[in-house]
Amino acid sequence: MANVSLAADRYETYAYRIFDGIYRLGAFLLPIGVLVILWEASVRFGIADGTILPAPSTVVARGIGLAFGGEGGGVLFSHIATSLYRALAAFGLAILVAIPLGFALGLSQTLFLWVSPLISILLPLPAVAWTPVMLVAFGQGDATIITVCFLGAVFPVLYSTIQGVRSVSRESIWVVRSMGASRFDIFLRVLLPASLPTLMSGLKLGMAHSWRTLVAAEMLAALSLGLGYMIFAARSYMDVATMFVGIVCLAVIGMLIEHGIFGPIEKRTIRKWHGSSKMGGDA
Amino acid sequence: MTYPVAAKADDMRSRFNLPLSMSVIRPVVSIGAPLLLWEAAVRLGWIDAFLFPAPSAIAATMWRQTWPDGDLLLHAGRSLYRLLAGMALAIVIGTAVGIAIGMTRWGRAIFKPIISAFMPVPTLAWTPILLLAIGIDDRTTIVVVFIAASFEVIYNIVSGVEMMSRKVFWVARSMGASPSQIFWKVILPGVTPYLITGAKLGTGYAWRALIAAEMLAASSYGLGFMIYDASEYMTMEVIYGGIALIAVLGYFIENVLLGRIEAATVEKWGIQVER
Numbered sequence: 001m002a003n004v005s006l007a008a009d010r011y012e013t014y015a016y017r018i019f020d021g022i023y024r025l026g027a028f029l030l031p032i033g034v035l036v037i038l039w040e041a042s043v044r045f046g047i048a049d050g051t052i053l054p055a056p057s058t059v060v061a062r063g064i065g066l067a068f069g070g071e072g073g074g075v076l077f078s079h080i081a082t083s084l085y086r087a088l089a090a091f092g093l094a095i096l097v098a099i100p101l102g103f104a105l106g107l108s109q110t111l112f113l114w115v116s117p118l119i120s121i122l123l124p125l126p127a128v129a130w131t132p133v134m135l136v137a138f139g140q141g142d143a144t145i146i147t148v149c150f151l152g153a154v155f156p157v158l159y160s161t162i163q164g165v166r167s168v169s170r171e172s173i174w175v176v177r178s179m180g181a182s183r184f185d186i187f188l189r190v191l192l193p194a195s196l197p198t199l200m201s202g203l204k205l206g207m208a209h210s211w212r213t214l215v216a217a218e219m220l221a222a223l224s225l226g227l228g229y230m231i232f233a234a235r236s237y238m239d240v241a242t243m244f245v246g247i248v249c250l251a252v253i254g255m256l257i258e259h260g261i262f263g264p265i266e267k268r269t270i271r272k273w274h275g276s277s278k279m280g281g282d283a
Numbered sequence: 284m285t286y287p288v289a290a291k292a293d294d295m296r297s298r299f300n301l302p303l304s305m306s307v308i309r310p311v312v313s314i315g316a317p318l319l320l321w322e323a324a325v326r327l328g329w330i331d332a333f334l335f336p337a338p339s340a341i342a343a344t345m346w347r348q349t350w351p352d353g354d355l356l357l358h359a360g361r362s363l364y365r366l367l368a369g370m371a372l373a374i375v376i377g378t379a380v381g382i383a384i385g386m387t388r389w390g391r392a393i394f395k396p397i398i399s400a401f402m403p404v405p406t407l408a409w410t411p412i413l414l415l416a417i418g419i420d421d422r423t424t425i426v427v428v429f430i431a432a433s434f435e436v437i438y439n440i441v442s443g444v445e446m447m448s449r450k451v452f453w454v455a456r457s458m459g460a461s462p463s464q465i466f467w468k469v470i471l472p473g474v475t476p477y478l479i480t481g482a483k484l485g486t487g488y489a490w491r492a493l494i495a496a497e498m499l500a501a502s503s504y505g506l507g508f509m510i511y512d513a514s515e516y517m518t519m520e521v522i523y524g525g526i527a528l529i530a531v532l533g534y535f536i537e538n539v540l541l542g543r544i545e546a547a548t549v550e551k552w553g554i555q556v557e558r
Contacts, residue, residue, distance in 0.1 A: 030392075032396050053416075117309060117310035118313045118314055121530055121534055125526065126492075126495060127491075129507070129510060131514075132514030136517050212405040215408050216405075216495040220499065231411050232499075234411070235414060244412075250403075250405055252403075255403045
């Protein structure tokens with residue numbers, strides 16, 4: 001008897017959750033759908049100028065054309081691949097530089113006090129501002145774009161690594177050291193797990209910055225491929241539909257990176273290493 | 284977790300007991316030492332003086348550009364004007380949308396999905412479209428500033444409204460306040476500290492976006508335009524000087540100007556902004 005009611009209960013909550021999910025998805029998509037329909041209608045009825053604000057149907061058609069079209073088909077995918085390569089290369093470089101530096105600055109109070117004014121003046125500086133320097137030094141191309149994105153990604157990662165390491169209490173390190181742990185053990189078993197939640201959110205932020213900086217850098221410095229280049233080049237042909245395709249791709253890929261890759265990693269590592277949602281909630 | 288009393292005592296000690304305290308020495312050394320090293324490296328011929336002109340040369344160029352026949356002040360002034368105009372738009376519209384989301388069901392239902400659809404778009408991706416729709420004009424850069432700042436303003440206003448106690452509304456209503464009175468005398472003062480925090484964070488994003496937008500979309504003035512234009516003539520001194528000015532102005536606006544306002548109001552009203 002108890003089993004049956006439990007099963008029924010479970011079934012009910014399961015069904016409820018499905019319906020609730022559908023309802024929420026519908027409530028979420030409805031305003032966006034209405035906006036898209038209004039947009040389409042205003043172009044069709046001539047309220048909005050189709051050359052400046054192309055109808056959603058035109059944008060979708062252009063997107064399909066760019067992705068699978070006959071001549072130069074698949075060009076959209078090479079734009080996306082080039083952009084992803086640049087953003088990831090910059091992000092990888094930023095990790096290689098920022099995490100060791102962040103641990104050094106987080107562990108040494110003296111070093112931190114002397115260097116932090118320099119960091120706090122560089123932090124609000126837009127990475128894109130370095131583009132002119134790189135343009136003179138490297139010319140147009142991947143080197144300039146990747147360096148600029150690297151500068152965009154490195155500070156959030158550095159900042160959160162420092163924060164994460166500094167948040168580890170001295171006492172926990174003393175305890176482990178008094179029990180005879182080696183430096184390597186302290187690093188691997190105390191510092192790394194304790195600073196991981198902050199570090200992960202720094203990585204997420206760093207990748208997001210890399211992706212957002214990329215667009216501007218590609219508009220200014222790309223020679224041939226990349227989503228930013230695609231959007232900016234379309235300007236010369238007054239091809240607004242292609243611009244919107246680019247914008248949608250940028251937004252969707254940005255969301256996928258944030259929620260599809262970093263979301264699960266963040267959840268899994270924090271749950272595994274801390275076993276409580278409290279640590280990860282706002283870190 | 285901060286201990287205000289201890290922090291204050293620490294602050295007092297560092298401020299009053301030592302004539303030249305470490306809190307002054309450290310930033311000077313931290314920023315000055317790399318500049319001195321740079322200067323020395325150029326003078327001794329260790330690094331390329333064209334790509335890395337000496338800080339003294341940069342300072343000299345910036346000085347010449349400022350007065351009497353340079354445009355530096357015009358560039359900086361135009362950038363600040365665009366920032367201010369865009370921020371004013373973002374604060375007015377962002378507050379209205381934020382309160383609509385926080386207070387009403389329809390506001391939440393309509394704006395939340397639309398905002399979460401637009402938020403992942405990198406702000407600067409709108410620039411080419413704005414260029415076509417508006418043209419090379421101050422309005423293009425102002426709209427970019429507005430887009431960059433408004434999400435942060437809206438987010439903070441919404442959390443401000445959600446933090447407000449329902450009892451405040453009950454009290455106001457039971458004493459016969461009209462909806463407009465509730466809006467102007469209850470909601471608006473209640474969300475002001477959150478608005479200040481949102482404006483501070485938003486200004487940080489907006490400043491970054493503005494510089495990039497000026498590189499793409501400004502025709503004559505603005506710090507972003509100045510450094511991009513200088514890269515075509517390869518005048519490295521102007522580029523580095525512009526970058527330094529952008530960094531200093533950005534730091535000053537975000538941390539000193541708005542940081543002071545934030546600290547003063549939060550302390551005065553005793554409100555903790557939780558994020």
